[in-house]
Structure formats: structure tokens, C-alpha cells
Amino acid sequence: MALWKDSNPLSTSTGTPAASIPPAKDPFAPIERTNVAPLNPQPAPARSKEREMKESVIASDLTIEGKIVGAGHVRIAGRFKGDVQVDGNVTLDSGARLDGQVKAGVVVVGGELHGNIDNAKRVELLDGGVINGDVKAGSLTVAAGSRMRGQVEFGWEDEGKKSVSESKGYGASQ
Numbered sequence: 645m646a647l648w649k650d651s652n653p654l655s656t657s658t659g660t661p662a663a664s665i666p667p668a669k670d671p672f673a674p675i676e677r678t679n680v681a682p683l684n685p686q687p688a689p690a691r692s693k694e695r696e697m698k699e700s701v702i703a704s705d706l707t708i709e710g711k712i713v714g715a716g717h718v719r720i721a722g723r724f725k726g727d728v729q730v731d732g733n734v735t736l737d738s739g740a741r742l743d744g745q746v747k748a749g750v751v752v753v754g755g756e757l758h759g760n761i762d763n764a765k766r767v768e769l770l771d772g773g774v775i776n777g778d779v780k781a782g783s784l785t786v787a788a789g790s791r792m793r794g795q796v797e798f799g800w801e802d803e804g805k806k807s808v809s810e811s812k813g814y815g816a817s818q
Contacts, residue, residue, distance in 0.1 A: 697732045704739065718748075720755070727759075738772055751781075753790075760794075767798075 699717040702708055706722040717732035726745045728734055733750040736742055740755030750766045751757075751771040760777040761767055767781040771789040784798040 699732075702740075704737070736773070738770075 663806055697716045699719055702720045702722045702724055704721040709725040711726045713730045715731040717728055719735045720740045721737040723741045727744040729747040734748040735752040735757040738754040742757050744759045746761045751761050751764045753767045754770040756774040758776045761779045764781040766783045767779055768785045769790040771787045774791045775792045778794045779796045781798045
């Protein structure tokens with residue numbers, strides 16, 4: 645057995661310099677995919693400037709009392725007591741009941757609404773739907789078999805609209 649001090653720190657016991665030996669591959673290193681085709685060759689769809697709105701659902705076996713405020717769509721299949729103010733749509737399914745004021749872009753009523761709808765772009769009253777309150781909307785669609793009790797105002801543009809008192813000259817400054 646011979647003992648000696650190796651004067652060349654770059655060489656190994658085999659006699660080849662360490663710089664010429666390739667490093668061992670790490671089995672846990674990520675795989676390089678330079679020559680692999682992408683899994684989805686179609687371009688990703690362009691995102692619109694509007695955010696995708698999610699829908700929140702109140703199930704048919706739930707009864708909730710409170711207030712809903714925010715962005716997104718709301719579907720009520722159960723019972724809700726309180727006001728709803730969203731930047732999306734409100735849908736009342738058949739058999740649902742809402743006791744409160746509604747302020748939304750589109751309101752679809754298939755169940756019962758006991759309260760007012762204010763400043764909606766569109767209101768749809770479906771077959772079997774009931775509205776007991778006032779409606780102010782850009783457009784109103786009423787299906788046969790639906791019921792409504794209250795005052796309706798639709799088809800007026802907000803910019804060109806004057807109140808009744810201003811159009812008769814009562815509220816205008818002279």
C-alpha cells in the first residue's frame with residue numbers, strides 16, 4: 645500500500661482531470677423541454693377587459709336574511725330576506741322568494757320578488773314569476789302566466805330623462 649500526496653487537485657483517482665468528467669445529472673432536476681411541442685398548440689383566448697364574474701347560489705333548501713353587495717352574479721333558488729345590490733345579474737329561480745330591494749344589471753324573476761327593482765338594464769318576468777313592487781329598467785320582458793303589482797317605468801334613457809315636475813315646468817328655475 646502506497647501513500648502519497650496528490651499534487652494536482654483537479655485530477656481524480658483514475659488519473660483523468662476532474663474538468664473533463666461531466667457532472668452527474670440530478671434525478672430530481674426539472675426536465676428540459678427545449679425540443680418538445682407544447683401540449684396546447686392553439687393560442688390562448690384574449691381576455692376581455694371585463695373581469696369574468698362568478699355566480700353565487702343560494703340553494704333551494706336555504707333561508708338567509710341579510711344583505712348582498714358586490715360584483716358577480718347571484719342566483720337565488722331558496723329564500724332571501726334583504727337587499728341585493730350587485731354589478732352582475734340577479735336570477736330568482738322558480739319557487740324562490742326574495743323580500744327586499746334589487747339593484748343589478750339584469751334581473752330575471754321566475755319566483756317571487758317582494759320589493760322594488762331599481763336601475764336595471766333589463767328585467768325578465770318569466771312564466772309563473774311574481775313581482776310585488778315597482779320596476780325601473782331599460783327594458784322589460786313579461787311572459788304569459790306571470791303576475792305583477794306595482795308601477796313600471798322602462799325604455800327611458802337616464803341622460804335625456806327629466807322628472808315629471810321638470811317637464812311640466814314646476815321644478816325648473818326661471
